Amino acid sequence: MKAQSFSYIRGELETNTPWYPPDPEFLNAWRDEFFAIEGVDHYTYWLCGAVLESWPTQDVDILITGSVIDYQHLEHVMVNAMRLGFKHRQLIDIAWNDYYKKYLERGRCERRAICCDHYYQHGWCSLEHCTAQARQIETIVVGNEIIKNGLEITPPDPYAVRLSKYLWKIQMDSPSERQIQRMLEGKVYTQSPIILRPDLDFKDYVNWP
Numbered sequence: 001m002k003a004q005s006f007s008y009i010r011g012e013l014e015t016n017t018p019w020y021p022p023d024p025e026f027l028n029a030w031r032d033e034f035f036a037i038e039g040v041d042h043y044t045y046w047l048c049g050a051v052l053e054s055w056p057t058q059d060v061d062i063l064i065t066g067s068v069i070d071y072q073h074l075e076h077v078m079v080n081a082m083r084l085g086f087k088h089r090q091l092i093d094i095a096w097n098d099y100y101k102k103y104l105e106r107g108r109c110e111r112r113a114i115c116c117d118h119y120y121q122h123g124w125c126s127l128e129h130c131t132a133q134a135r136q137i138e139t140i141v142v143g144n145e146i147i148k149n150g151l152e153i154t155p156p157d158p159y160a161v162r163l164s165k166y167l168w169k170i171q172m173d174s175p176s177e178r179q180i181q182r183m184l185e186g187k188v189y190t191q192s193p194i195i196l197r198p199d200l201d202f203k204d205y206v207n208w209p
Contacts (some may be wrong), residue, residue, distance in 0.1 A: 005149075006018045006149060007147070007148070007149055007150065008146075008147075008148050008149075009143075009145075009146070009147040009148075010082075010142055010143035010145075010146050010147075011142060011143025011144055011145060011166055011168070012143065012165055012166050013079060013082060013083070013142055013143060013166060015086040017086055017089065018089075019058070019085070019086070019089045019090050019091045020089045020090065021056075021057065021058055022051045022057065022059070022060050022090065022202075022206050022207075023089075023090065023206070024201070024202035024203040024205075024206040024208050025202075025203075026088045026089055026090050027060065027088070027090055027202040027206065028201065028202050028203070029088050030084050030085055030087075030088040030090055030092070031196070031198065031200065031202065032198075033084050033087075033088075034080070034081055034084055035198040037076070037077060037080050037081075038076075039069075039073055039076070039077065040077055042066060042069060042073070043064045043065065043066040043074075043077065043096075044064070044065045044066050044101075044195060045062055045063070045064055045195065045196040046062065046063040046064075046065065046100075046104050046193040046194070046195060046196065047060070047061070047062060047193060047194050047195075047196045047200075047205065048061050048062070048063055048104075048113055048114070048193035048194075049061030049093075049113070051205070051206055052113070052191040052193070052194070052205060053189060053190060053191055054207040058091055059091040059092070059093040060085075060090060060091065060092050060093065061093050061094075062081070062092060062093070062094045062095075062196065063094075063095060063096075063097055063100060063104070063193070064077070064078070064094065064095065064096040064097070065096075065097065065098050065100065065101040065104065066098065066101075067098065068096070068098075068140075071163045071164045071167055072164060074096060074140065074167065075163075075164045075165070075166050075167050078094050078095075078096070078140075078142050078166070078167065079142060079166050081094045082094060082142060094142070095139050095140060095141045095142075096139065096140040097137060097138070097139045097140070097172075099137050099138065100114055100137070102120070103115050103120055104193050106119070106120050107192040108189055108190075108191070108192040108193075109125045109130065110124075110125050110126075110130065110188065111125075111127065111130040111183045111188040111189065112130055112175065112179070112183070112188075112189055113189035113191065113192060113193055114174075114193065116129050116130045116132070116175075117129070117132070118130075118132075127183060127184075130175070130183055131175065131180045131183055131184065134173040134174055134175055134176070134177075134180070135173075135174055136171040136172065136173060136174075137171070137172050137173075137174045138169060138170075138171060138172075139169070139170055139171075139172040140163065140167055140168070140169050140170075141167070141168055141170060142166050142167060142168075143166065143168065144156045144157055144160045144162070144168040144170070157170050159171065
């Protein structure tokens with residue numbers, strides 16, 4: 001039987017190698033190579049999202065904070081993070097968003113991994129605060145369209161601004177519609193984002209059978 005073909009296209013980035021769900025051994029190998037990238041220590045990297053909650057997921061979410069030296073340097077870090085992920089059969093979903101820095105440092109609130117405005121200001125929040133009307137946050141991502149196995153997973157944002165060959169600046173809703181729906185259904189985040197460092201052992205954070 002002929003093996004089924006696989007393709008994943010994210011803007012100018014592409015792979016034909018399928019990945020596995022988050023695997024701590026593969027991620028530790030990825031981590032070692034990632035922190036060997038030149039200039040990688042300029043930024044702070046936050047591990048967040050479903051992988052910390054042990055929810056079923058196919059990717060590892062990483063947020064970058066810190067001032068941008070220049071877009072070519074940021075591109076070098078972000079694109080290599082994803083390419084190394086492909087090498088180690090892991091999907092690294094990485095984005096830059098410095099607006100979130102103070103919220104990340106504050107920790108999670110009652111329902112969100114990145115605390116809501118009310119919790120940040122007052123130290124407490126309700127469902128109404130967490131699901132308040134979304135604000136648009138400037139975010140830098142790799143690619144403005146995602147196509148997997150010929151199917152458009154993420155359509156191009158007509159308002160996105162191209163910054164370099166691979167990087168795009170978009171306006172992201174925070175919280176997203178998906179996050180709001182989760183909270184309304186009673187599904188909340190219980191883990192705060194953690195800083196990704198060279199000595200972090202993914203076995204301590206990623207569900208390991």
